[in-house]
Amino acid sequence: MNLHAIEKKWQKKWSESNVFKVKEDSKKKKYYVLEMFPYPSGSGLHMGHAFNYTIGDIYARFKRMNGFNVLYPMGYDSFGLPAENAAIKAGIHPKDYTNKAIANFIKQQKSLGLSYDWSRMISTCTPEYYKWNQYFFLKFMEKGLVYRKEASVNWCPKCKTVLANEQVHNGKCWRHKDTEVEQKELEQWFIKTTEYAEELLEDLEKIDWPERIKVMQRNWIGKSEGVILKFDVINEKGEKIDEISTFTTRADTVYGITYLVLAVEHPKVIEWTKGTKYEMKVKEFIKKVKKKSIIERTAEGKEKNGVFLGKYFINPFTGDKCPLWVADYVLYDYGTGAVMAVPTHDERDFQFAKKYDLPMKVVITPKNKKLKAHEMNHAYVEKGILINSGKFDGMENEEAKEKIIELAEKKGWGKKTITYKLKDWLISRQRYWGTPIPIIKCPECGIVPVPYKDLPVMLPHNVKFGEGNPLTTNKKFVKTKCPKCGRDAERETDTMDTFFDSSWYYLRYADNKNDKEPFDKKKVKYWLPVDQYIGGAEHACMHLIYARFFTKVLRDIGFIDFDEPFKKLFNQGMLHGDDGAVMSKSRGNVVLPEVISKKYGIDTARFFLISLASPDKDLRWSDEGIEGSYRFIKKIMKYFKNVKIGKSSKKIESKLNKTIKLVTEYIQEFKYNLASIRLREFFDSLKEEESKETLETFLKLLHPFCPHITEELWEKIGNKPFISLASWPQYDESKIDEKAEACDEFIENVRKDIHSVKNIIKLKKINEIKIIVAPKWKYVFFEKIKKILEKTRNVREILKELMKTELKTHGKEISKIVPNLVKNNNKIPKIILSQKTEVQALKENKEMLEKEFNAKIIIETTEESKELKAKQSNPNKPSIILK
RNA sequence: GUGGGGGUGCCGGAGCGGUCAAACGGGCAGGACUUAAGAUCCUGUGGCUUAGUGCCUUCGCGAGUUCGAAUCUCGUCCCCCACACCA
Numbered sequence: 011m012n013l014h015a016i017e018k019k020w021q022k023k024w025s026e027s028n029v030f031k032v033k034e035d036s037k038k039k040k041y042y043v044l045e046m047f048p049y050p051s052g053s054g055l056h057m058g059h060a061f062n063y064t065i066g067d068i069y070a071r072f073k074r075m076n077g078f079n080v081l082y083p084m085g086y087d088s089f090g091l092p093a094e095n096a097a098i099k100a101g102i103h104p105k106d107y108t109n110k111a112i113a114n115f116i117k118q119q120k121s122l123g124l125s126y127d128w129s130r131m132i133s134t135c136t137p138e139y140y141k142w143n144q145y146f147f148l149k150f151m152e153k154g155l156v157y158r159k160e161a162s163v164n165w166c167p168k169c170k171t172v173l174a175n176e177q178v179h180n181g182k183c184w185r186h187k188d189t190e191v192e193q194k195e196l197e198q199w200f201i202k203t204t205e206y207a208e209e210l211l212e213d214l215e216k217i218d219w220p221e222r223i224k225v226m227q228r229n230w231i232g233k234s235e236g237v238i239l240k241f242d243v244i245n246e247k248g249e250k251i252d253e254i255s256t257f258t259t260r261a262d263t264v265y266g267i268t269y270l271v272l273a274v275e276h277p278k279v280i281e282w283t284k285g286t287k288y289e290m291k292v293k294e295f296i297k298k299v300k301k302k303s304i305i306e307r308t309a310e311g312k313e314k315n316g317v318f319l320g321k322y323f324i325n326p327f328t329g330d331k332c333p334l335w336v337a338d339y340v341l342y343d344y345g346t347g348a349v350m351a352v353p354t355h356d357e358r359d360f361q362f363a364k365k366y367d368l369p370m371k372v373v374i375t376p377k378n379k380k381l382k383a384h385e386m387n388h389a390y391v392e393k394g395i396l397i398n399s400g401k402f403d404g405m406e407n408e409e410a411k412e413k414i415i416e417l418a419e420k421k422g423w424g425k426k427t428i429t430y431k432l433k434d435w436l437i438s439r440q441r442y443w444g445t446p447i448p449i450i451k452c453p454e455c456g457i458v459p460v461p462y463k464d465l466p467v468m469l470p471h472n473v474k475f476g477e478g479n480p481l482t483t484n485k486k487f488v489k490t491k492c493p494k495c496g497r498d499a500e501r502e503t504d505t506m507d508t509f510f511d512s513s514w515y516y517l518r519y520a521d522n523k524n525d526k527e528p529f530d531k532k533k534v535k536y537w538l539p540v541d542q543y544i545g546g547a548e549h550a551c552m553h554l555i556y557a558r559f560f561t562k563v564l565r566d567i568g569f570i571d572f573d574e575p576f577k578k579l580f581n582q583g584m585l586h587g588d589d590g591a592v593m594s595k596s597r598g599n600v601v602l603p604e605v606i607s608k609k610y611g612i613d614t615a616r617f618f619l620i621s622l623a624s625p626d627k628d629l630r631w632s633d634e635g636i637e638g639s640y641r642f643i644k645k646i647m648k649y650f651k652n653v654k655i656g657k658s659s660k661k662i663e664s665k666l667n668k669t670i671k672l673v674t675e676y677i678q679e680f681k682y683n684l685a686s687i688r689l690r691e692f693f694d695s696l697k698e699e700e701s702k703e704t705l706e707t708f709l710k711l712l713h714p715f716c717p718h719i720t721e722e723l724w725e726k727i728g729n730k731p732f733i734s735l736a737s738w739p740q741y742d743e744s745k746i747d748e749k750a751e752a753c754d755e756f757i758e759n760v761r762k763d764i765h766s767v768k769n770i771i772k773l774k775k776i777n778e779i780k781i782i783v784a785p786k787w788k789y790v791f792f793e794k795i796k797k798i799l800e801k802t803r804n805v806r807e808i809l810k811e812l813m814k815t816e817l818k819t820h821g822k823e824i825s826k827i828v829p830n831l832v833k834n835n836n837k838i839p840k841i842i843l844s845q846k847t848e849v850q851a852l853k854e855n856k857e858m859l860e861k862e863f864n865a866k867i868i869i870e871t872t873e874e875s876k877e878l879k880a881k882q883s884n885p886n887k888p889s890i891i892l893k
Numbered sequence: 894g895u896g897g898g899g900g901u902g903c904c905g906g907a908g909c910g911g912u913c914a915a916a917c918g919g920g921c922a923g924g925a926c927u928u929a930a931g932a933u934c935c936u937g938u939g940g941c942u943u944a945g946u947g948c949c950u951u952c953g954c955g956a957g958u959u960c961g962a963a964u965c966u967c968g969u970c971c972c973c974c975a976c977a978c979c980a
Binding site for chain 1: 980
């Protein structure tokens with residue numbers, strides 16, 4: 011039977027027998043393995059996807075065999091722009107496009123042999139799912155976490171919709187790397203993710219995630235502790251006309267403030283200049299700045315521009331009067347949108363001050379040097395001692411910072427504050443293929459939430475694609491009655507960001523068919539949280555933040571009782587094509603699993619993918635490389651065809667137990683590549699006759715990687731299906747016999763030596779092989795060393811110990827060997843066999859060697875070193891003479 | 894610029910203080926089998942040597958710690974990835 015047929019056979023059997031279907035079982039420990047669910051793209055999946063899912067499948071199978079009740083589901087993130095765009099292009103309705111794509115995905119995934127519980131499948135574009143998006147939206151609203159606000163928002167001209175901050179990468183749309191995001195003033199729906207900023211940050215400590223993802227999230231949340239300072243704004247005559255606040259983390263530099271800058275978006279900029287001679291210039295400046303793209307405006311190191319506002323403020327610490335400016339380097343949506351400037355101790359302020367010739371005042375200086383403002387080329391940002399700072403002079407700046415904040419708070423000039431870079435989540439989208447936001451706009455009552463009983467708000471099928479938001483083109487959808495007053499009203503036509511869908515899907519798997527509630531709390535309590543999550547790093551600051559946020563909110567409104575959705579996270583590497591670039595349809599370097607499966611079998615492909623490299627690293631597909639795995643699989647098939655079931659040797663038992671130990675550890679730690687090597691090694695040592703147990707264990711160890719052929723062979727050696735449900739082998743430490751393995755290694759060395767001797771003297775045919783095992787005393791010597799080695803591996807100590815022993819009789823030899831030992835200390839073997847053991851091992855393997863070399867073997871032992879032609883210094887090797 | 898990860902033989906990639914001239918795979922070379930090819934199996938694959946011992950040079954480059962470094966420390970160069978005027 012060919013490999014392809016075997017795959018089909020077992021995939022069918024698994025499916026028919028519902029092997030991977032699970033339900034809650036309080037007697038069994040659960041384990042939840044989850045891969046980030048895919049967006050079902052029309053182009054189907056390639057080997058890169060196969061690699062992802064294989065990583066999870068191996069883990070799920072491993073845990074299942076280890077007795078866990080394993081939840082391993084699959085679903086589809088099926089709302090989203092690509093479907094809508096593809097639909098527009100090809101003239102198909104997004105729904106049809108998506109459903110077709112999903113059907114194709116399922117077919118492909120099944121043929122990879124993935125052990126999903128398909129009965130739990132979900133698709134986010136179905137009303138059965140998105141109903142609960144709407145439900146949660148309303149719950150969030152009740153909790154006060156949803157609001158509508160006009161704001162400057164990110165707009166992608168290609169997507170024709172607004173985007174959340176997380177979806178803007180380097181000023182460009184996350185879907186269109188070539189499209190600059192524009193800023194538009196629009197009224198939009200937001201979710202208060204910022205309310206959970208602190209917890210999102212703190213709880214990173216609780217979870218077992220790759221450090222780099224945690225770092226990325228920490229940076230994204232961007233906590234900084236500082237103080238908000240309030241300044242009196244005065245006009246040219248010195249009369250107080252207003253106040254302005256700034257945020258700073260460097261309260262220690264307040265005596266060095268020489269001016270203050272506002273962001274161009276700051277409303278005070280217009281307010282203060284209105285009707286003054288500065289108005290024109292300021293307006294012109296704002297216009298010019300707003301024209302620029304985000305990148306142009308915010309890239310670090312860009313030249314800074316600004317305009318004087320004609321107003322001043324008083325620095326309460328010094329009483330100084332300083333000018334107010336507007337500048338393009340100040341971010342409106344961070345802190346207060348205004349910055350106190352200390353040119354001598356902030357590089358940006360320094361550059362700005364130099365350019366516009368603003369005053370500078372040094373307030374911190376290194377201990378051994380006096381800084382002078384006019385001599386500086388850069389701002390001084392290191393630690394130092396305060397000067398020119400009134401009563402704080404001479405204080406270390408870190409200490410001064412605390413004291414100054416105290417003073418500011420006491421005097422009412424400022425307040426200790428924490429700010430975050432994290433912004434609220436903008437969730438409304440002006441596109442069709444998403445969850446309708448369940449809101450009705452009534453001219454009388456205003457914004458009215460759709461009552462729970464009216465959910466779901468169905469996404470209408472008939473809309474016109476093209477200009478603007480397609481939902482507005484369906485009058486039947488838009489026109490409705492106000493649930494409060496019953497008058498004519500209109501529906502919200504914005505849909506939700508699809509990241510809303512993916513923020514809770516992992517909960518729905520626990521109870522995917524529930525139509526009364528989003529999920530049964532008891533079921534979720536049993537299965538959740540996810541024990542092992544698997545996915546790429548690209549979601550570090552998007553999905554992985556939203557999902558964590560969602561979890562915390564659901565906990566607070568009483569749906570769940572845990573804090574973090576994903577206890578452990580594994581980031582797999584990216585699969586690259588033969589050309590070295592990331593495998594993708596657009597690159598044209600994709601390898602299709604079905605093609606490989608036909609030629610080599612999918613087990614071969616799976617084994618190849620995981621043996622290439624550690625799965626957390628990027629790897630490169632190679633058409634040649636897979637041949638090696640193919641050979642291995644074929645060898646296994648052939649071996650099982652011919653193997654005699656009988657008894658296994660002690661040596662094999664030892665190896666087997668060691669292999670169990672190692673492979674188990676390797677899989678546990680996602681070191682699949684090392685597991686594959688160990689399996690190969692072990693397989694190579696199998697003999698023509700082995701015990702059933704040995705063979706079974708080997709198949710079990712191989713099963714997570716190659717599920718199909720192992721099922722087949724499992725059956726072939728007389729077992730009932732399914733190996734998928736068999737229990738993982740346990741190793742017996744006492745059966746691991748290092749000595750037996752050392753013997754094996756010894757024989758292997760002898761074999762290699764015979765080969766090299768044969769090569770060197772270029773003997774084609776050998777009649778006789780004489781193996782002379784070294785003199786006895788050396789073994790005595792090594793026995794001693796061995797004893798010492800048990801105590802220490804430190805060479806110096808070994809030597810010390812050796813001096814104490816009574817090896818005087820062999821003083822000469824020792825004097826030769828010991829320096830050698832010291833020089834090549836790496837040559838100290840871990841296990842030293844005795845002469846007797848070696849001879850015994852040789853005798854046992856005599857027949858095998860004779861057969862291989864087709865020669866007679868003579869084994870000799872000797873007490874005399876002379877006979878060995880003197881030079882030999884490594885007594886751990888026998889001498890070999892060929893005839 | 895900041896943070897994270899890397900640089901290993903012809904190639905992919907293990908190893909992360911001693912059994913390291915470096916796992917495992919690929920490639921290449923030689924041999925066995927075969928009429929031949931393929932498949933399969935065996936051997937070799939840094940250099941010099943050579944009755945197997947041994948010696949030299951190698952894990953980006955330079956220095957150091959150690960009896961001993963691919964592995965630890967410092968410096969340096971290069972590559973990748975993320976963040977990017979966050980006050």
